[in-house]
Amino acid sequence: MEGKMEAELKKNELNNKSFIDKFLNIIEKGGNALPHPATLFAILAVVVIIISGIGGALGWSVDFVGINSKTMKTEEMVISTKSLMTKEGVNYIFTSMVKNFTGFAPLGTVLVAIIGIGIAERSGLMAAILKKVALSTPKKLVTVMVIFLGIMSNVASDAGYVVLPPLAALIFLSFGRHPIAGLAAAFAGVSGGFSANLLIGTIDPLLGGISTEAAKILDPTYEVLPTANWYFMMASTFVIAFLGTLINDKIVEPRLGKYTGDEAIDFQEVTVEEKKALRSAGMATVVMLVLLVPIYFALGKNFLGSGLVPIIVIFFALPGLAYGKSIGTIKNDSDVMGMLTKSMQGMAGYIVLVFFAAQFIAYFGYTNLGTILAVKGADFLETAGIGGIPLVIGFILIVGFLNLFMGSASAKWAILAPVFIPMLMRIGYSPEFTQLAYRIGDSSTNIISPLMSYFAMIIVFMQKYDKKASLGTLISVMLPYSITFLIGWSIFLAAWMLSGFPIGPEVQILLKGM
Template sequence: MNRLKKTKSIRLLNFIEEKGNKLPDPVTIFIIFTLLVIGISHVLYILGIGVSFEGVNNESGQIETLTVKSVSLLVPEGIAYMFSNVVKNFTSFVALGPVLVAMLGVGVAEKSGYISALMTNTVTKAPKKFVTPIVVLMGVLSNVAASVGYVVLVPLGAIIFLGFKRHPLAGLSAAFAGVAGGYSANLFLGTNDPLLSGITTEAAHILDAGYIVNPTDNWFFMFVSTFLIVIIGTLVTDKLIEPKLGKYIPDQAIEHQNVVSSVEKKGLLWANISILVTIIAIALLVLPENGVLRGEGGSLIQSPFMSSIIFMMMLIFLIPGVVYGFVTKTIKNDKDIARLMASSLETMSGFIVLIFFAAQFVALFNYTNLGTIIAVKGADFLQSIHLEGAPLLVALIFITTIINLFIAADSAKWAIMAPVFVPMFMQMGIAPEVTQVAYRVGDSSTNIISPLMPFFPLVVAFAQRYGKENGVGTVISLMLPYSIIILISWTIFFVIWYVLGIPVGPGTNLNY
């Protein structure tokens, strides 16, 4: 097997990996940041630091000149706030409920075997010339079900390519590029949408307590971006990665089974029928002008339909998962359904712990007015150097790519970055939804070369099935072309989108 030579870029990334592995756990990072907020708030309080700006008065709803001063967490009122609001900060954190509710359905669909069978059936039926784009596309779509793409589709990509007598590492790379490089792109809403929109909403409340960012507010841009990622992933795989890898000669016979059994096909048929029935039922509640899920005056944007997107997402996964399970006997009774729901939430335990500490940080950050002060001061600085609009958003994209190499969890990064950049960009006239898109472009682009990304070691382990010498450097060197080309192409695409003034989601504006 031809091995890619280590370039200066790879050596740099290996250096970043070595140093990055020494960083504390994201939970510890949030604790450190919280302690810094406590200390900094008291220093600014003593110095009497404050700002004046044009903002929305939360009581009158009118735009007025507002004055905000730093609030200390080390005075009696601040100490009382910290102790008395711990539970409230956690349970009221916008991102917590939507993700857990969605996972009730996604977990059943995943653990019943429905998602795995659906992916396998879709990819293996593809004509040979369409194998690469289908693998990349399924990687992107797998993000609807959170991390299932890393566990199921990345190894499946290698197996599919091997079945077509192509290099398995090329298939692994194509799948990984779709799953991680296109993490934010999708034709549908995923569990990531309510998570990030919830954090963005919390950050926007620093300046405007009534501002809401919906899970659908990036959907237009992410829908179209899916095709961009598929094109890039296909071209890089077929024109760069596979030719460099050369012909694959296995060290030993490797079994590969990528066939869906007759029972699984029957399960898929009935599960897919159940999805169709579910969608029709929802449509009957939404499409008629007097539909019960429409809002005032027949509105779809401000309506019960938009408020119930997460519940509908849960149903669209839960119902076919249950149907598939009963047909294939992976689910035998109601107890099994409850067990699969519970096990899906067990996998979210790390997320729940992280959110507890992230919620405290966000709440204290907001209480001290540090976000407002940084936003106004930062906006004044950016205005003084005449950096605004598209260049400002491009700067955020590249800042995110750098931070992503050290803090891999997208929710952890955004929980830290959103309270600073969302209100800052609002002061510059950029809507929170647009700021969130810029973040997602930067975050996704470097996922595939970040050794600190939670599933990166798993991908390395999959690569070692096709050569014991394959390691971190092998995977990074394979994924580096994807990362660079996705970052440049997606950034240019985003700038064009922004300059043309196209909404990033239904009912959204580019400007605040």
């Protein structure tokens, strides 16, 4: 009798779920029915090998005008499929395996950053700070704060990926909310809102340089500045923060339900001992900041580039050491080494996953399949015979789709810019505007693309709170953000087009005289 009632309750609960919940559940179940993520990446690598063999035998290739990444000049290019089933391809598979793994960009960043973060976390500093945050921050503002910080973290290149998602999960947990919702909100801000920011980031001059060369196809004197999209991207910061908060609080977190896992944070008042230790950590932070000033002037531009990860280590490690020494969790160097060892042990699953993910991404890049798909997509839109807002929206959708198969923002733009910038210049749109539309499509689907460098890392972070979490879990959680960003951001762009507002300092949507 009880079993029958329980079955009836489950049936009613299923019937009461919204269409969105049912759809996302199908996505999650389908994705999680697949093998372990590491196994899946290994299978995908094999699939790429087979497809490259077919493409190589059939002579798949494309001719296009692109931008050479070394010379930054436009030139005629012929890209052919490079088969991994030839003698040269097999040689690449075996000789590149170690390099693919050790050269995988996020691997070193994550493992080095964990040294500092591990000390801060295991000394008790992170828990104490989170308690203070939880007791002083209005609950309604937590989500928007996390997403906003994620968007702003883009100015520091990839550091936001490593630091913010796990920290946001702990912040949500300290409020009694589902930690995966916090992790997802941070990931949505960092990656989904990649091009939005109140400041000029590292991506702006990179894309601007490519756009300049593409514009010179029609106008040899044209120059696209790093500030080309600044006004629109500043406004987009608030749009993405609003949309992300809405999706997180209305769809993602309610679907996740109440967190029932083992992870927990003590939500009691900060003790006298903890306050004393926090003061010690604060003093260490001040000393650290003073010491970083000469380092900043010494490194210059590299301070926010290659020098940022060591700074993250110092930023977390020194206050963590001061806190631990004050409160007693660190008595000697053996305690510190023990903390670091446990932190690295926790990354074992990530290291295994990265090995297979790195091979898949490297093979996909080697074969040129992503480049061929990008050019074919561009050709399709160019010959579609549409114009105005529908053309721009179609361009955004094509870029969003291609982003699932070709992760690098600059590499895709080097292929697409010489096609679309002259094309849209001919009908009156400025190169800066075309670049802006590209950035919307490129950012919106980052969070559901397995080719995105940090995708595997987010799965591992998620598994801390849900041991069964897999590729399907992450995609089903992030898909509402991705679709909403793509649609909402495109509508915002269409409204901006109709308004005629400048998109950057002295930069209009239309070319002068149009």
